[in-house]
Amino acid sequence: MPELPEVETVRQGLLQGVLNKTIEDVLIRREGLRYPFPDDLATVAGTTVVDVRRRAKYLLIDLDDGRVLLSHLGMSGRYTLFSADEAAEAPRSLLTTVNGGVPVSAFGGTTGYGGKHDHLEFIFTDGTRAVYTDPRRFGIVDLFSADDEAAQPLLSSLGPEPFDPWSAEDLAQALSGRKTSIKLALLDQKTVVGVGNIYACEALHRTGVSPKRQAMKLVKKNGQPTAALVRLTGCIKTVLKEAIASGGSTLNDFAAVDGAMGYFAHDFQVYGREGQPCMKAGCGGVVRRIVQSNRSTFYCPQCQR
Ligand SMILES: [Zn+2]
Structure with a gap:
């Protein structure tokens, strides 16, 4: 998809x-x-x-x-x-x-x-x-x-786009009081649009936040984002921008809107890597797959807390 x-x-x-x-x-x-x-x-x-x-x-x-x-x-x-x-x-x-x-x-x-x-x-x-x-x-x-x-x-009814001026404060406001997991909250199009299953996994892995963490726990009592949520907001933007850049690099000529371009392969850090070693330097963990709301989640229990 x-x-x-x-x-x-x-x-x-x-x-x-x-x-x-x-x-x-x-x-x-x-x-x-x-x-x-x-x-x-x-x-x-x-x-x-x-x-x-x-x-x-x-x-x-x-x-x-x-x-x-x-x-x-x-x-x-x-x-x-x-x-x-x-x-x-x-x-x-x-x-x-x-x-x-x-x-x-x-x-x-x-x-x-x-x-x-x-x-x-x-x-x-x-x-x-x-x-x-x-x-x-x-x-x-x-x-x-x-x-x-x-x-x-x-x-x-769509939520905000994940690029500027979308901020950690905006995300904190959307997650405040939400008892669902951060992974499922990110897939909710009212929280933010277009993050999707793959990039939610990738952004959480890069941030070091467990996909199972309760969304509201990433918001301070005063409604401000925690340091982890600030990092997560940045990582969401980064993983999406990197994927767009790698797809955009295939756009060299007129005939670029072909099947290969729409569905380019990425080098994912965690998605689809069940049982393989975590790619974070020095982690040593093994990627695990769990199912959250009928969708596969890939994460590293060692470095994602
Ligand atoms: Zn790891």
Whole structure:
């Protein structure tokens, strides 16, 4: 599942690939994904992309007619950009194949699955295309006026972004009085958005705080953050920024929004390393896996207290 750094990398790739381009047509190959597509999705034809933003794990594509095209990658969504040369031979119709009548794209050789999971295809007036592929179909697409963005149900209840000006004081306020574990509190999108399972594990390991520690214990009685919480806030920002930087380093050319870019491999310090030695210098502990609220948590009992 793409976490915040992956989504941010896709945002940068889309910004590089489709900014200031005018959508000539959009091929819609099914009714929807997790939810039905908006009825007026085809009306993005004729608009120009003026920005690509991100809020939590939602991509927000600003159109020049004052509307916003929202895209969430769900479990397995990804965008692939094709140059005008690559797209020149591709038909513009909804190709129906013998494959059970499933409409497929002409780009299956690149996007995989014979093209049958290429649910949306944006054709730009310069001949380039952006193809959205999503085999598990948990993605979300929505379209609304920018004026209504703050009121969108998907966006209105989200907590703060984990970057500046988000501070340890903000986190302390969110954790005050909460008896749940710090790991689960960090996964709560009202505490902070987009930290996710992997980066919660990584940030707690780097800070030396046990994922089982009660969230409220990281807040002083006067409501101020403890020293550990100040460190944790910094480590959350750092692990996310490092992941974004490593993903961003793959963004060298136009064709960068490919599967490899959206799901780049990282060198995790603790995540997925059950039974292996802790990578902190001089620790000597062994990484353990526990389950918290049906999610795997990886941590080192030796250096995380
Ligand atoms: Zn350790």
